[in-house]
Amino acid sequence: MTGSSSGLRCSLASGELFVTTALIATMSAVVALLLGYPVGLWLASVRRGRKLATSVLLLPFLLPAFLIGLAFRPVFGPWLDDSRVGIAAVVCAHALMNAGFIAVVTAASLVPRDQVEAALLDGASAGQTRRFIEIPQQLPALSAAALLVALYSATSFGLVISLGQGAINTLETGIATAALQLLDLPTAALLAGLQSLLTLGFFLISRRLGATPTVLFGDVEPVARRFVPGMVVGGVVIAAVVWLVAGVVQRAISAGPGLWGNIANLAGRGSRDILNLSVIDALGNSLRNTLVAVAISLALAWWLSAKRVGLAVLAPIGISPVVIGLGALVLSGYLPSAISGSWLLLPLVQSIFLTPLAFHIIAPARRSLSRDLVDAARLDGANSGQLFTHVELPTLQRPLIAAAALVSLGSLGEFGAATFLAYGSDQTLPLVMFRLMSRPGSENVGMAMVAATLFIALAVAVVWLISSVGRHPDRVRADG
Template identity: 50%
Template sequence: MLVTALLAISSAVLAALLGYPVGNWLASLKRLKNLVSAFLLLPFLLPAFLVGLTILPLQPVELNFGLAFGWILFAHLLMNIGFIARVVSASSVSKEQLEAAELDGASKLQSRWLVEIPQQLPGIASASLLVALYSATSYGLVLTLGRGEIRTLETEISEVALRQLDLVSAGTLAVLQTSLTVVLFFIARKVGANPTPLFGETQHTGSKLGQLIGYLYLTVVLIVIGNVAYRAVTLNGGFVENLQNLATKGSRDILNITLLEAAGNSFRNLLISLLISLPIAWIAAARKKPSLLVLLPLGISPVVIGLLFLVGAGYLPGALGNWWLVPLAQSVFLIPLGYQILRPARHAVEPEMLEAATLDGAGRVKTLAYVEAPILARPIAAAVSFMALASLGEFGAASFLAYGSEATLPLAMFRLASRPGEVNLGMAMTTALLFIALALVVIYFISREKRTELSVR
């Protein structure tokens, strides 16, 4: 538990410290802001195991606890600095406010500490909470980069449940992991963390330190993406041959199904989980007070959720099958993800507009269709896109619930990358490159507009 907590807290603190100046720099950009924003958010949207997979070739052959911890921390920062920066940019204080403070005699440092940071603190706290929770539940990444040297609660749960078949001990570890989550939520609520928007920023004066860190961060992101692209186009005869191999089961048929069939399973799970989770997230987002119950699954490891569904499935009739367990488990943690995006958006809609529609005779359905939906089109699109990418890249719960012909795309990719041979690695890297391209396109088009009126009240 100590290692899990240390990873989560150190990742959140360092990501916030490095992401804050980058966010101020991002808010000051005029040219290429959309493109920069897309690359900043890209690592956050990628599955944790995929980020680990791209960093793995950079690791030394010999690895001890300290080095393994450092590599995992580096991967967490790679995933989360851009996310913190985007949140800071979206909640930045206007240039006019800072100039007014300076006219009143405040120095630049004073205006930042006394005017800017207090207004941004709730958004930064909320984003840091997410970073801590995701870092505490990055099972696939720890499995890939830890190489047995780092043992978190998730890896222990997997080891005890799947290899030792000791469900009692696994349940005890699951309780410890959930206890850590409750502590993180308690701290976050004490500092006033609330869901914050990802889109919409004012013009900022900028940050030279943020510019330097931002350029370094973008360079690292491009190196990681370039490494994946290089392997996809050079291994096993090139990109075209690797694409053709996606219709196979890998070298020596190490997979039970082809990668295309695994992708079909993942897309099926995606559609079902969205149909379940999006309406619930929409309804919960309308509540006046933030709901701890809705947000709680964010910090409960998908491994724990998968374990719970696996145990529960043992009491169901075998005729029901188990293919539906994966999308149902995914819905549990997709709901808070959608809630985090939709809540500030729904609360930004003027109540007078909704009341006017009601007075004109519009029912709830018409008000939603003709008033709320058009206004909130971008936040809804963002929620759907982020939830879809999270579902496609989900690894932890699927590792407990998806076997044989029901294997998902991340499980198939992980199995390919963990086996020797250029054919298998080339297929894994090609699939990873396609996933990266999809995520980049999604986030670029979502963040095209320079400003929205959505904000936290």
């Protein structure tokens, strides 16, 4: 009877975790769409300052999730002890992180100019054109973007543990608790299976909506009139991002011995030597891992972009990095010792869930490459290597650079798998930052905030590079 009761409680708890995770992921995707779509319509109309606006909007998308959670914590304060408030806070944080990405997808998936002009000539209003022509054609791109947001939100381990404060339990945190604290691998496996089931459900829904990634980079002619509601929402989102960044920088300046003291302390191990290595050494580990993860992810994404894989390639995003890290740890005994016992295992694992992000950018850009240009090169005798170096690489240079930049930041800020696979002198920057923030002492907080400020500065440089890439000139939206 005791075993049956224990199994029943486990099943009930697993079901609750499944519902909570599905609720957070779905609400996060919906809210991000509601915010990002009007902002994208406004962004497409911006002539001056678009690069700056895009950079600010994309910044939270590229920051580590736990850093967003730590920035949100002072806003909700003791209310986070209420699980309902905690869930709302997590959804708000996810929405802020992903609204800019949705906005960029919206602006990039605008319908051809001739269709809009034909509808207006036939007497359709701007609202009718948007409702019956634009939105149906944008739905595949927006569905693919929403799928990506939902998958990321369902596996947002760092954000939940930094913002949930134990009041929120999801499949992700349940897996970590079962595996790391309780050493209950059967329960961890059960929760991992439920997470895979949730991922499958999201894929089926997006497939019904015809989800297809869109080309995100090219050149575009701005629309004639601004979408005022989107401008208002965009202003609010931009203000929230600026507030988040300003809060981190302000704490980097004011906490502990001050800015310069905090910078000098990065060479140390924190108050009372709570770290196994210095923050600078951890940054070096992260940069080393990033080089390997980026090389593998870009190569795999390029290879997969030539295959008929559809949205299935996005599946690893819906599998928790915690699960992948745990699986790699369990299977590491069967790998060569040169890999299982070294730092190489972490970037190899990171490339599994970073490849879909690179694929989301490279695949649609490669599919949009002129077939006439490729066929002409082949008729002229170009082999596969020459086609890549002389045609594809120069033409797709911008999306490749953007994919490399996004994957780099994804690797630098990765937290879940690193929790299992990076330890001792191989710990990464996110692990060190989280440990500093979770220990008392103004010196530790100051060090963490300076490290976070450096990460934000790097992210700003990356989004500035990405926002320098425009969109296609033959696409525009109806005015109104």
